[in-house]
Amino acid sequence: MKKKDIDVLKHELVPEHVVMDDKEAERIMREYMVSKAQLPKIKESDSAAKQIGAKSGDIIKVIRKSQTADRFVSYRITIK
Amino acid sequence: MTSLKRIGRIKFGLLAPKEIRRMSVVKVITADTYDDDGFPIDMGLMDQRLGVIDPGLRCKTCGNRPGACPGHMGHIELAAPVVHVGYTKLIKKILLSICKGENCGRVKLTEKEKKEFLNRMEEFRENDRPITPIVEEMFKTSAKVMECPHCGEEQIEIKFEKPTSYYEGDHKLMPAEIRKRFEKIPDEDIPLFGMDVNVARPEWMMLRVLPVPPVTARPSITLESGQRSEDDLTHKLVDILRINQRFQENREAGAPQLIIEDLLELLQYHVTTFFDNAVSGVPSARHRSGRPLKTLSQRLKGKEGRFRGSLSGKRVNFSARTVISPEPNLSINEVGVPKAIAEELTLPVVVTERNIEEMRECVRRGPKHPGANYLRRIDGRRIKITEQNAEEVAETIEYGCRVDRHLKDGDIVLFNRQPSLHRMSIMAHRVKVMPHRTFRINPAVCPPYNADFDGDEMNLHVCQTEEARAEALLLMDVQRNILSPRFGGPIIGGIHDLITGMYILTRRGKMFDENSALELLRKTDIRKLPEPAELIDGVPYWNGKQIFSQILPPGLNLTFNAKICYNCDKCRGVDCERDAYVVIRDSQLLHGVMDEAAVGAFKGKVLDRVVKEYPNETARKFIDDMSHLAIRSIMSEGFSFGIDDEDIPKDAKIQIDEAVELANQKIHKLVDAYENDELEPLPGRSLDETLEMKIMQELGRARDETGRTAERFMGKDNSAVVMAVSGARGSMLNLTQMAACVGQQSVRGERIHRGYIGRTLPHFRRNDLGADAHGFVASSYKTGLNPTEFFFHAIGGREGLVDTAVRTSKSGYFQRRMINALQDLEVKYDGTVRETHGGLVQFMYGEDGVDPSKSDYGKAVNVKRIVEAVVGDEKGAGRV
Ligand SMILES: [Mg+2]
Ligand SMILES: [Zn+2]
Ligand SMILES: [Zn+2]
Ligand SMILES: [Zn+2]
Numbered sequence: 001m002k003k004k005d006i007d008v009l010k011h012e013l014v015p016e017h018v019v020m021d022d023k024e025a026e027r028i029m030r031e032y033m034v035s036k037a038q039l040p041k042i043k044e045s046d047s048a049a050k051q052i053g054a055k056s057g058d059i060i061k062v063i064r065k066s067q068t069a070d071r072f073v074s075y076r077i078t079i080k
Numbered sequence: 081m082t083s084l085k086r087i088g089r090i091k092f093g094l095l096a097p098k099e100i101r102r103m104s105v106v107k108v109i110t111a112d113t114y115d116d117d118g119f120p121i122d123m124g125l126m127d128q129r130l131g132v133i134d135p136g137l138r139c140k141t142c143g144n145r146p147g148a149c150p151g152h153m154g155h156i157e158l159a160a161p162v163v164h165v166g167y168t169k170l171i172k173k174i175l176l177s178i179c180k181g182e183n184c185g186r187v188k189l190t191e192k193e194k195k196e197f198l199n200r201m202e203e204f205r206e207n208d209r210p211i212t213p214i215v216e217e218m219f220k221t222s223a224k225v226m227e228c229p230h231c232g233e234e235q236i237e238i239k240f241e242k243p244t245s246y247y248e249g250d251h252k253l254m255p256a257e258i259r260k261r262f263e264k265i266p267d268e269d270i271p272l273f274g275m276d277v278n279v280a281r282p283e284w285m286m287l288r289v290l291p292v293p294p295v296t297a298r299p300s301i302t303l304e305s306g307q308r309s310e311d312d313l314t315h316k317l318v319d320i321l322r323i324n325q326r327f328q329e330n331r332e333a334g335a336p337q338l339i340i341e342d343l344l345e346l347l348q349y350h351v352t353t354f355f356d357n358a359v360s361g362v363p364s365a366r367h368r369s370g371r372p373l374k375t376l377s378q379r380l381k382g383k384e385g386r387f388r389g390s391l392s393g394k395r396v397n398f399s400a401r402t403v404i405s406p407e408p409n410l411s412i413n414e415v416g417v418p419k420a421i422a423e424e425l426t427l428p429v430v431v432t433e434r435n436i437e438e439m440r441e442c443v444r445r446g447p448k449h450p451g452a453n454y455l456r457r458i459d460g461r462r463i464k465i466t467e468q469n470a471e472e473v474a475e476t477i478e479y480g481c482r483v484d485r486h487l488k489d490g491d492i493v494l495f496n497r498q499p500s501l502h503r504m505s506i507m508a509h510r511v512k513v514m515p516h517r518t519f520r521i522n523p524a525v526c527p528p529y530n531a532d533f534d535g536d537e538m539n540l541h542v543c544q545t546e547e548a549r550a551e552a553l554l555l556m557d558v559q560r561n562i563l564s565p566r567f568g569g570p571i572i573g574g575i576h577d578l579i580t581g582m583y584i585l586t587r588r589g590k591m592f593d594e595n596s597a598l599e600l601l602r603k604t605d606i607r608k609l610p611e612p613a614e615l616i617d618g619v620p621y622w623n624g625k626q627i628f629s630q631i632l633p634p635g636l637n638l639t640f641n642a643k644i645c646y647n648c649d650k651c652r653g654v655d656c657e658r659d660a661y662v663v664i665r666d667s668q669l670l671h672g673v674m675d676e677a678a679v680g681a682f683k684g685k686v687l688d689r690v691v692k693e694y695p696n697e698t699a700r701k702f703i704d705d706m707s708h709l710a711i712r713s714i715m716s717e718g719f720s721f722g723i724d725d726e727d728i729p730k731d732a733k734i735q736i737d738e739a740v741e742l743a744n745q746k747i748h749k750l751v752d753a754y755e756n757d758e759l760e761p762l763p764g765r766s767l768d769e770t771l772e773m774k775i776m777q778e779l780g781r782a783r784d785e786t787g788r789t790a791e792r793f794m795g796k797d798n799s800a801v802v803m804a805v806s807g808a809r810g811s812m813l814n815l816t817q818m819a820a821c822v823g824q825q826s827v828r829g830e831r832i833h834r835g836y837i838g839r840t841l842p843h844f845r846r847n848d849l850g851a852d853a854h855g856f857v858a859s860s861y862k863t864g865l866n867p868t869e870f871f872f873h874a875i876g877g878r879e880g881l882v883d884t885a886v887r888t889s890k891s892g893y894f895q896r897r898m899i900n901a902l903q904d905l906e907v908k909y910d911g912t913v914r915e916t917h918g919g920l921v922q923f924m925y926g927e928d929g930v931d932p933s934k935s936d937y938g939k940a941v942n943v944k945r946i947v948e949a950v951v952g953d954e955k956g957a958g959r960v
Contacts (some may be wrong), residue, residue: 032912037208038919068938069928079207 008047015064017048020075025059028075042076054078093279097289104155105129105141108292111321113310125317130154131294151294156321158288158351159328160344161255163244165352165359167285172240174273174282175258177222178265180248181233185264187272188225188235189218197272208917215274222272242361244348254344259286290351292317312373316354316365323347398542400425404497405533407520408711409603411704412572413558415495415509415540416520417487422513423449425542426484427491431477440477442485446470449513454484487511487542492549494541494556495521497529501895504528504561504571508543508552523578524707525558527681528571559700562691565933570691573681573703574710576809577719581710582674583644583806584717585624588659597622600716603708606630624713625669631705632667633690633698639663640685643677643807676807679706683807692936721799726819726862732793736786736820740858743782744851747775751849771849772831776824779856783823787816794819822857822865825876831855832872843868 008014020028029036036057042049044056054060058078066072106127113126120126128140131151139149163171179188187194197218201211226235239247246253262283270277298311310318327343353365356377364372380386400421407416417425431439445451446465455463455473458480465473477483487493489512496506507528514520519538526532543549554560564571574582584590585600592600597609610630612620641651645660653661654671662672664686672678678686687706691699728736753759754771761770791812794801800818803809817823825832832855838846844853852858855872859865865873904916911929913922926932928940936942 032910032920032923034918034920037206038914038917040920066927068926068930069924072924072927074923079209080203 007051009051014048015062017052017054018061018063019052019054020059020061028059032075036077039075039077041079044078044080049078056080091276091279093276094281094284095291096281096284100153100155100289100291103153104291105152106154106292108154108156108317108321109325111318111325113314113318114308118308125154125292125314125321126295126300127154130292131296133295133299149296151296153294154292156290156292156317156324158290158347159324159331160347161259161286161288162344162348162351163255163258164285164287165244165355168240168242168244170273171258171282171285172238172246173219173223174262174265175238175246175253177219177273178261178269179228179231179233180235180261181228181231183264184228184231184233185261186228186230186266187269188222188228188230189272190229193221194269194272201271201274208919211274215272218272243359244352255286255348259283259288262286287351290320290354312367312375313354315367316350316373316375319350319365320347320354323350396541398425398544400540401537403518404531404536404538405518405520406523407514408522408524408578408707410512410520410522411510412522412525412700412707413509414512414522415493416512416514416518417493417540418517418519419449419513419515420517421540422487422511423447423451424453425487425540426453427487427542428544429483429485431479431481431483433479436477436479439481439483439485440474442483443477444470444474450486450488452483452485456482456484487513489513492543492552494543494552495519495529495538496541497531497536497538499892501530502528502564502566503556504564505530506556507558507561508556509558522704522707523575524681524703525572526575527573528561528564557696559696562696562699562703563933565931567682568932568935568937568939569682570684570687571681573684573687574676574679574706575681577714578707578710579676579680579806579808580719580803581712581714582628582679582706583802583808584719585709585713586628586669586672586674587624590624591621592624592627593619593621596716597627600627600709600712601630602712604631604705606705628674628709629664629668631702631709632664632669632686633694633702634667636664636667636686636689636693638686638689640677642672643675643680643683644673644805673806675805679710680807719799719802721803723862725794725799726815726860728790728793728819732789732820735789739782739785739789740821743778746778747849747851750774750778754849775849775851776831779824779851783816783821786820787812790816790820818861820860822860822869822873824851825855825857825872827875827879832875841868841871 009017029039036059039059042054042060044050044054049060052060056078060076060078062074062076064072064074106123106129108123108125108127110121110124112121113124115121120128128137129152131141131149132139132144132146135146138145139152141152142149177187179186189197197214200214204211204214227233228235236249238253241247246258262281262285265282267277270281273282275282293313298313300308300310300314303309323343323346327340327347330343331340349362350365352359352362353373354375357364357373357375358378365375366372378385383389400417402418402421410416429435429439439452442450442452443455443465446467446469447453448467451470452465455465455477457463457476458478463469463473489510491511492508493511494506495509498505500506505528507525509521512520519540521531521538529538531538543552558572562570562572591614594609598607601607609622610626613623613626614621640662641647642660642662644658645651645656646658648656651661654663655661656672659671659673662674662678663670674686676683678684680687687699687703690702694702750759750771754767759767759771761767762773765773791801794815796802796805800810800815801812804812804815827834832840835841839848840853840855844850852868855876857865857869857873859869905913905921906915907913907925911924912920913925914920930938930940932938936945
């Protein structure tokens with residue numbers, strides 16, 4: 001199997017990643033009162049980011065399983 | 081009141097030679113410090129313009145006396161530049177990245193590459209990201225270029241040799257040469273190194289001028305003999321000046337190159353050790369006595385250094401330290417303070433209309449407890465109150481005076497035990513002044529401090545202001561910290577004898593007449609007893625469960641299995657023959673005993689419910705009453721443990737020996753089967769591994785069997801058994817080892833195999849696979865071990881010791897790093913966790929936003945409990 005054929009998102013330990021559209025991203029930044037620089041970061045070269053085609057500046061929504069909260073949503077800003 | 085100012089930003093740069101000269105008040109040229117009359121020599125290291133430390137003198141720069149004069153910097157003009165040790169790596173990187181060309185000195189990058197790097201740095205800066213990785217990449221890229229893209233000059237490989245030498249091919253680069261090269265680097269190239277041209281030029285890393293710290297930073301001390309002893313820094317500066325002078329003289333006299341180079345090397349050595357006397361590859365400079373000198377870097381670094389020793393950690397006034405000892409009659413929020421300490425520690429009280437008489441009485445008593453040590457009058461004069469002047473001073477007292485009165489009962493103090501690993505390591509207690517010389521605490525507060533009474537010492541701090549006391553009470557009061565944020569359960573509660581006491585009070589069969597019942601409850605404020613359980617010959621009797629029920633807060637319902645429960649396959653509930661099924665209805669203990677699972681710290685379910693469902697004050701009262709009652713109970717019953725409590729009857733001994741013998745036989749069979757190739761390997765195991773596992777299993781079984789035998793013969797009233805089953809101290813395993821059989825000794829989970837070829841000790845035959853030959857200890861601690869057993873036991877014991885030693889040091893360092901990394905994070909009002917710049921770390925604290933100290937063992941709500949409380953399920957009400 002070639003490297004390209006692996007979809008890391010299908011792995012059990014990799015949480016769901018979604019690129020958010022500008023309107024939604026705007027809403028998140030207002031909700032948490034943060035600038036883009038204050039968000040947690042993810043590299044453009046990150047396997048999960050590559051998989052969903054996120055580009056520098058995009059905000060990615062990460063939905064993961066949580067021990068305490070069952071399901072937990074967090075956001076990351078894509079950087080170079 | 082001085083107004084506070086905020087530091088907006090800090091910028092780091094290099095000191096330019098010009099800057100050093102500008103801030104200098106003296107050019108130091110002579111290595112001599114004092115003349116024959118003991119007077120500081122002009123332009124020497126003790127020049128009076130550098131500040132004064134001797135009383136009676138005035139500073140020649142600022143005119144102030146010692147103490148008021150802050151000290152002033154001087155400088156030394158070095159005869160030749162030397163490398164600053166702190167920058168050797170950076171000097172190497174810059175040397176590698178620039179062109180050696182006579183008229184070039186530019187960074188070996190094309191304009192396009194340069195622009196690209198600079199742009200990326202700018203972008204990173206805008207996004208608040210560290211630019212270090214880009215700078216590193218730049219150094220790597222430019223170092224590889226062997227032909228200058230600007231002037232075409234061929235480059236020669238440069239090597240750095242620790243600690244401060246640079247070689248270009250075979251030629252040694254002198255600091256002066258390096259300095260010349262760096263001077264040629266154009267300003268526009270500097271940002272590529274991650275430097276800011278406005279505050280730093282690379283050539284400043286080669287020192288031509290050395291700043292001389294003021295005298296106040298290196299004071300000399302006068303010994304008893306009248307001799308002066310200089311500070312280590314002064315010694316080092318003397319060395320530098322001497323060599324500097326010799327170097328200059330030799331150069332001017334036209335000495336041979338070799339000598340000049342040697343002297344330069346020496347100058348470099350002295351300047352290096354002046355900055356840091358622990359550079360690898362540099363022999364440390366030593367005092368005449370052989371002690372290594374403490375130079376600049378040693379003053380700052382490490383545990384006793386300026387940062388960790390003087391700034392983050394300080395010694396404070398209004399504090400005391402002494403040994404702790406137990407006093408179960410105290411409340412958990414009290415601390416017994418020795419009278420001698422109470423007479424030394426004070427609290428400022430301003431005299432008002434309402435307290436003037438009380439304060440006058442304090443002053444009148446003076447240094448005798450409850451008195452006062454100082455009086456500050458309205459004019460600001462402070463008077464020490466002594467026995468002689470007490471009466472006199474007491475008369476002068478008036479409104480607005482401040483009396484430093486002794487600590488007395490009820491004062492709020494902070495109590496602390498190191499290491500302070502969590503917030504419960506410092507809590508607020510109320511003072512109780514007591515005779516003797518130790519701090520006294522209720523043993524129920526030992527767990528949060530992790531204290532015991534084998535010589536532990538603790539610190540006490542007296543809050544000096546009303547605000548401090550209010551804050552201490554609101555946040556740090558002991559009863560507010562019964563629940564640990566670590567696991568959401570009680571961390572304060574019964575331990576050791578408190579659990580034993582509760583257990584023997586509440587187990588079946590004990591009856592008390594009115595007198596003894598009230599005697600047990602003496603320290604609580606219960607004075608009325610309920611309906612007696614029984615009348616014998618017309619005399620009323622109460623059982624232990626009833627007496628315990630009196631201290632429970634009203635309206636408590638609870639059902640659970642006690643610690644003594646055997647987890648029988650089919651629980652008989654209320655009819656449990658061991659009385660392990662606890663039922664509390666409307667605050668009456670109907671069935672079961674109170675043991676570790678009921679009132680113990682960490683695990684106590686009754687305790688847990690009381691803390692979570694009643695006010696803190698009620699919970700505190702419950703723990704207090706519980707410890708008072710438990711101690712009275714254990715004292716009236718009498719409880720001790722000695723060597724003869726480990727005695728077992730002859731029959732038991734025979735049974736134990738039989739069990740061991742049986743195991744030996746089974747092992748024999750196993751070994752026979754192994755040698756005859758009849759042993760079936762376990763899945764995934766080799767034949768050898770299978771044999772070992774089976775033998776271990778057999779021996780483990782044998783030990784457990786002997787333990788059960790011993791337990792059966794010792795009976796449940798044996799002190800050790802009582803402590804083990806109630807969870808007070810020790811385990812059945814400890815007991816087994818003491819009375820029956822110590823069992824298999826192991827290293828890394830395996831039997832002991834190391835030693836001679838084919839055997840562990842010369843006492844055994846080669847290839848003996850039996851129990852004795854590989855560390856099975858059939859003896860008990862009581863009977864004593866035979867020599868081979870003793871040896872194996874020492875091997876096994878050593879592993880445990882090494883493990884704990886390694887664990888404590890590793891975890892201590894890990895804790896330090898964790899705290900350093902996390903200390904500035906804050907949970908904001910919107911539930912997010914952010915660092916100081918507002919950067920988000922967690923979108924919701926702990927992902928569920930629950931404060932674990934307000935939770936039920938980590939869960940936000942105990943749904944079952946709520947449902948039962950509302951529905952009022954009769955059968956399982958309050959079942960945990
Ligand atoms: Mg101790
Ligand atoms: Zn001065
Ligand atoms: Zn060049
Ligand atoms: Zn049971």
